Amino acid sequence: MMVDRRGFLKLSGLSIAALATGLGLDLEAAEAQGYALKLSGCTKIPSICHFCSGGCGMLLYIKEGKLIHLEGDPDNPTNEGTLCPKAASLASVAYSPDRPQQPMYRAPGADEWQNISWDEAMERIARKAKEVRDKTFKLTEEVIDAKTGAKETVTVNRAEGIAFIGSAEVDNEESYLITKLSRLIGSPYHEHQARI
């Protein structure tokens, strides 16, 4: 008899279940006990998935500062305990050895990235933003009066060389701060990825 991979897994599962039943083992009870043992000593923290704008609720189980387990929050009306694969694999994102831990810089023409400090990154971003703002700032603009057709010069104070774009990873508080910064700098270009 030829058995494909899926059939083999199914047969293996059935055999184990049959063996367990034959030995008088209660698989459901064993699973529940394993679950309880895994979460023992953890602090449960309700949270929201940051991957997309769905806003699914999650329960995070933390022990000694480390994420031990996560699952969908059954009390969240958006996802009612379910999670899509992106959120279900979130622990791998947090602890992946490939995750950059500090800012990186690639010089013009270079083909390699180098690690830089947070101070250096912040200083560089601030200097570049100032440079662009100074170069592209528009104080006034000539407009035509819709009623009279007369031209007039009005004050606009726009930083036309700077744009802000939000993403689904940006939460409410960050959105508030980005909006404040955009208005403060004078940029009229303030958009969200979902509208593009």
Ligand code: SF4
């Ligand atoms: S669990 Fe999936 S669908 Fe829900 S917010 Fe996260 S990424 Fe979006």
